[in-house]
Amino acid sequence: MAYRVLIAQFKHETNTFSKLPTTLDDYRRNCLIEGTGAIVGRFKGTGNEMGGYIEAAEKHGWEAVYAVAANATPSGTLTRETWETIRDQILAAARSAGKLDAVCLSLHGAMVTETEDDAEGALLEALRSIVGPDVPMVATLDLHANATVKMARNATALVSFRTYPHIDGRERAVQAAALVQEVLTGKKKPRCLLVQPAMLEGAEHGRTTAPGIMRDLLARADTYEKEPGINVVSVQVGFTWSDIPCTGPSIAVSHEPGAEARAKEIARLLIDEIWRRRDETSATTGYRPIADGVAAARTKNDKPGPLVIADGTDNPGGGGYNDTTPVLQALLDAKVENVAFGTIYDPRTVQQAIKAGVGAEIDVALGGHTDQSMGKPVKARARVRMLSDGAFHNDGPMNAGVETNMGPTAVLRIGGIDVVTTSNRIQTLDLQVFLSQGIDPSAKDVLVVKSVQHFRAAYGPIAREIVLVDSGGICSPDISRLKFKKLRRPIWPLDGVNDAYAGTHA
Numbered sequence: 001m002a003y004r005v006l007i008a009q010f011k012h013e014t015n016t017f018s019k020l021p022t023t024l025d026d027y028r029r030n031c032l033i034e035g036t037g038a039i040v041g042r043f044k045g046t047g048n049e050m051g052g053y054i055e056a057a058e059k060h061g062w063e064a065v066y067a068v069a070a071n072a073t074p075s076g077t078l079t080r081e082t083w084e085t086i087r088d089q090i091l092a093a094a095r096s097a098g099k100l101d102a103v104c105l106s107l108h109g110a111m112v113t114e115t116e117d118d119a120e121g122a123l124l125e126a127l128r129s130i131v132g133p134d135v136p137m138v139a140t141l142d143l144h145a146n147a148t149v150k151m152a153r154n155a156t157a158l159v160s161f162r163t164y165p166h167i168d169g170r171e172r173a174v175q176a177a178a179l180v181q182e183v184l185t186g187k188k189k190p191r192c193l194l195v196q197p198a199m200l201e202g203a204e205h206g207r208t209t210a211p212g213i214m215r216d217l218l219a220r221a222d223t224y225e226k227e228p229g230i231n232v233v234s235v236q237v238g239f240t241w242s243d244i245p246c247t248g249p250s251i252a253v254s255h256e257p258g259a260e261a262r263a264k265e266i267a268r269l270l271i272d273e274i275w276r277r278r279d280e281t282s283a284t285t286g287y288r289p290i291a292d293g294v295a296a297a298r299t300k301n302d303k304p305g306p307l308v309i310a311d312g313t314d315n316p317g318g319g320g321y322n323d324t325t326p327v328l329q330a331l332l333d334a335k336v337e338n339v340a341f342g343t344i345y346d347p348r349t350v351q352q353a354i355k356a357g358v359g360a361e362i363d364v365a366l367g368g369h370t371d372q373s374m375g376k377p378v379k380a381r382a383r384v385r386m387l388s389d390g391a392f393h394n395d396g397p398m399n400a401g402v403e404t405n406m407g408p409t410a411v412l413r414i415g416g417i418d419v420v421t422t423s424n425r426i427q428t429l430d431l432q433v434f435l436s437q438g439i440d441p442s443a444k445d446v447l448v449v450k451s452v453q454h455f456r457a458a459y460g461p462i463a464r465e466i467v468l469v470d471s472g473g474i475c476s477p478d479i480s481r482l483k484f485k486k487l488r489r490p491i492w493p494l495d496g497v498n499d500a501y502a503g504t505h506a
C-alpha cells in the first residue's frame with residue numbers, strides 16, 4: 001500500500017511594523033488554491049518547494065493529498081479571518097484524509113497573526129495533535145524564519161533554505177521528503193531541537209552571494225549533517241521587522257534519539273560562531289544614499305549592461321509598501337534618461353491609465369499613497385505606453401517557472417523613465433517584470449528594482465554595476481527606528497548583552 005502523505009503550503013513573512021494588514025484578498029491575488037489538480041497543475045516542474053514535494057511524491061510512490069497552497073507578498077499582521085480560514089483548510093484536510101502516514105509542509109517561519117505570534121508553531125502543534133506523536137511531519141522554512149522551540153518540538157525536521165537569493169526551494173523540499181521516506185521505511189526515528197541566542201539579528205542577514213559568515217555556517221552545517229545520528233542542520237537568520245518574542249537567528253537540528261547531546265552541541269557551536277562574528281552584520285548592510293545611485297546613473301560608463309539601483313528599504317519582499325517615491329523623484333529631478341523603473345504599486349493610477357488608453361497622456365499623482373512620510377506622490381504628465389493583465393511566468397533562477405501576478409499593469413513614460421505601475425505588490429526578482437511589459441532590461445541605462453537581495457539572481461548577470469540605496473522605506477536597516485514591545489529582552493544589539501545565551505530563551 002502506498003504511503004498517504006498530506007502536503008500543504010502556507011507562507012507569509014510578516015512585517016509587524018507595516019500598517020497594511022494581510023487579508024484573504026492578498027492571498028487570492030498571489031496564490032490561494034486548493035486540491036490536487038490545481039496545486040499540481042500550478043507547481044509541477046517548478047523551482048518552488050511545492051514543485052519539490054510533487055517530484056518527491058512521484059518518486060517515492062506516495063498517495064499524496066494536496067490540501068492548500070497559500071502565499072502572499074510580505075505585509076502586515078494576518079487578520080484573524082485570514083489565518084483561521086487557511087489554517088482550518090489544512091486541519092480539515094488532515095482530519096478528513098483518513099489515516100495519514102506523513103505530513104510535508106512548505107512554510108516561511110515568520111508568520112504573525114492577530115492571535116498568534118508564532119503562527120507556524122501553532123499550525124504544527126495543531127497538526128501534531130491530529131496525526132499523533134509518531135507520524136513524521138517535516139516543514140521547509142525560509143532562511144529568514146523566526147523559528148521557535150514550539151515549531152521544532154512538533155516537527156520531525158525543519159529544513160531551511162541555504163541560499164539568499166532563495167533558489168533552492170525545490171531542493172530543500174526534496175531533502176525533507178527523502179527524510180520522511182526514511183522514517184516511513186523504518187530507517188530513521190528523528191526528533192528536532194532548536195537553540196536561539198539573545199540576538200535580534202546576525203549572520204549578515206543570511207547573504208550567500210559573497211564569502212562571509214553565512215557561507216561559513218552553511219559549510220559547517222553540511223559537514224555536521226554527515227555525522228551519524230544527525231539528519232538536518234538548519235541555520236535561520238531571522239526576520240528583524242517583527243515585534244514578537246522569538247525574532248532573531250536560530251539553529252534547528254533534526255537528530256536520531258541517541259544523538260540528542262551531539263545535536264545540541266552542534267547548535268551551540270553554530271550559535272557561538274554567529275555570536276563571535278556579530279559585528280559583521282551591522283557593518284555590512286551595504287546601503288548608500290539615493291544621491292550615490294543618481295551620481296552613478298549620470299556617470300558615463302563603457303561597461304555593457306544597465307546600472308541597477310536597488311531600492312532595498314521599500315522591498316515588498318520584506319513588507320515594503322512598494323509605492324515609495326524618493327528614488328523616482330530623484331531620477332526625474334536629475335533628468336536621467338533611458339530608465340526602467342520596476343515597480344510602483346498604484347492600482348488607482350493603473351485604472352486611470354486603462355480609462356485613458358494606450359498612447360494617451362494623463363496627469364498622475366503616482367505612488368506615495370500608503371505613507372506620505374516616506375515620500376509624496378510624484379505629480380507628472382505621463383504617457384500610457386502599454387497595458388496588460390500583469391501575469392507572467394518567472395524565467396529566472398528564483399521560483400523558476402512559477403506564475404507571478406502583478407495585477408492590471410500600466411507602463412507609464414514620465415520624462416525618460418518607463419515606470420511599471422502595478423495593482424499588486426510584487427518584489428522585482430525576475431527579468432519578466434520588465435520583459436513581459438515590452439521593456440528589454442538589458443537595453444536600458446538604468447534599472448530601478450524594489451528588492452534588497454533576491455534581484456541579484458536574475459539582475460546580477462546583466463548589471464554593469466549595482467547600487468543598493470536607503471530611501472527611508474519601512475525595511476530600513478536602522479533598527480533604532482523600530483519600536484519593539486513584545487521582543488524578548490535583554491537582546492543584542494539593543495541592550496548591553498555580553499553573552500549569547502543571556503536571558504531565558506537559550
Ligand SMILES: [Zn+2]
Pocket residue numbers: 142143144166
Ligand atoms: Zn527570505
